[in-house]
Amino acid sequence: MAEEKKLFKITIDNITIDVEPGTTVLQAARRIGGDVTPPAMCYYTHLKGSGGKCRTCLVEVAAGSAADPRPMPKLVASCRTNVMDGMVVKSITSERVLDARAGVVEFLLINHPLDCPICDQAGECDLQDLSYEHGKEGTRYEFRRRTFEKEDIGPYIQLHMTRCILCYRCTYVADQLTDHRLHGILDRGDHSEISTYISKAIDNDFSGNMIDVCPVGALTDRTFRFKNRVWFTKPMDAHRNCDTCCGKVTLWLRGDDVLRVTARKDEWGEVQTYDGKPGWICNECRFHKKHKFDWEIEGLTNINRHSVIGQGKYPGLQMPKETIADVMGGKQPNLLMDIHSISDVNEPEIDLSKIEGPATSKTFNNK
Numbered sequence: 128m129a130e131e132k133k134l135f136k137i138t139i140d141n142i143t144i145d146v147e148p149g150t151t152v153l154q155a156a157r158r159i160g161g162d163v164t165p166p167a168m169c170y171y172t173h174l175k176g177s178g179g180k181c182r183t184c185l186v187e188v189a190a191g192s193a194a195d196p197r198p199m200p201k202l203v204a205s206c207r208t209n210v211m212d213g214m215v216v217k218s219i220t221s222e223r224v225l226d227a228r229a230g231v232v233e234f235l236l237i238n239h240p241l242d243c244p245i246c247d248q249a250g251e252c253d254l255q256d257l258s259y260e261h262g263k264e265g266t267r268y269e270f271r272r273r274t275f276e277k278e279d280i281g282p283y284i285q286l287h288m289t290r291c292i293l294c295y296r297c298t299y300v301a302d303q304l305t306d307h308r309l310h311g312i313l314d315r316g317d318h319s320e321i322s323t324y325i326s327k328a329i330d331n332d333f334s335g336n337m338i339d340v341c342p343v344g345a346l347t348d349r350t351f352r353f354k355n356r357v358w359f360t361k362p363m364d365a366h367r368n369c370d371t372c373c374g375k376v377t378l379w380l381r382g383d384d385v386l387r388v389t390a391r392k393d394e395w396g397e398v399q400t401y402d403g404k405p406g407w408i409c410n411e412c413r414f415h416k417k418h419k420f421d422w423e424i425e426g427l428t429n430i431n432r433h434s435v436i437g438q439g440k441y442p443g444l445q446m447p448k449e450t451i452a453d454v455m456g457g458k459q460p461n462l463l464m465d466i467h468s469i470s471d472v473n474e475p476e477i478d479l480s481k482i483e484g485p486a487t488s489k490t491f492n493n494k
């Protein structure tokens with residue numbers, strides 16, 4: 128009889144689960160899900176060696192293990208720390224962790240520009256979400272920020288190095304998905320930058336996946352740049368028979384136009400897994416199949432309800448009950464900027480899930 132595998136118990140923010148030995152604290156937290164899960168800007172499940180660079184996933188270990196229950200003196204990167212049996216971890220229940228996350232956001236934003244209004248990644252940017260959830264309203268940085276010229280790396284990808292947070296994910300894609308690496312990180316410290324090797328274009332079949340793994344808007348799809356805001360598009364799951372990749376994608380539609388093709392992402396923003404393999408897509412599917420008739424459409428992509436992309440797209444959506452007024456004795460929270468009361472694009476009588484295609488100005492002007 129096969130020997131029963133011993134599982135390790137780990138408690139994260141007072142929730143206890145059993146996981147296999149070798150699981151990282153981050154993966155254990157992802158099994159629990161929700162707010163307990165630390166943010167992760169550089170770790171990527173399907174890229175070997177990723178993690179340990181950005182420090183956004185720091186957690187407090189209140190007890191190292193059942194055998195040695197001493198707390199760890201410093202916060203640890205949950206993506207690089209393996210679970211021990213009886214470990215007790217604090218994520219959002221730790222003041223130190225929340226303070227550290229605010230510090231990491233401040234560090235990341237030292238050089239990253241606040242150009243979300245013109246950045247193609249806005250609406251699906253991990254740094255935008257991180258700043259919104261954990262950032263402070265100000266910065267203490269007074270020095271000149273580093274800036275770079277934009278660089279086309281190959282016919283399909285543009286590198287906007289000023290936005291790069293040096294997470295290394297794209298270099299792992301280049302290393303692990305393409306035949307030979309043509310770009311990497313040069314120099315050290317404040318001078319570090321992503322660069323192509325003697326201006327060689329990245330023209331490998333799978334190079335487009337660098338765009339999908341980039342957590343910010345540093346690597347963008349040149350065929351989509353400035354075409355649309357992502358929340359005005361309608362994401363649809365679609366597939367085609369492809370000899371090179373899994374052929375399972377998300378199409379980002381505006382009316383009948385396919386504006387962008389990406390790999391399908393899971394709830395952590397990583398490519399979905401099919402039969403145990405990551406669903407990377409090839410450049411042919413991503414950049415050359417830009418017609419609806421190239422694809423068999425399966426239906427609307429399931430987008431997290433907290434994402435701005437999902438707003439108004441799903442019929443029958445049950446909104447959770449707003450509880451703030453209850454606990455504040457009937458008082459409404461003070462919103463910094465309550466655009467809902469003044470914006471014309473928030474007409475409650477217009478059901479965006481019932482209109483054909485995404486909303487345009489006509490939707491509101493012809494009412």
Ligand code: SF4
Binds near residue numbers: 291343
């Ligand atoms: S370009 Fe994007 S994926 Fe590459 S290191 Fe910079 S932030 Fe990471």
Ligand code: FES
Binds near residue numbers: 185
């Ligand atoms: S996700 Fe753990 S250090 Fe970046």
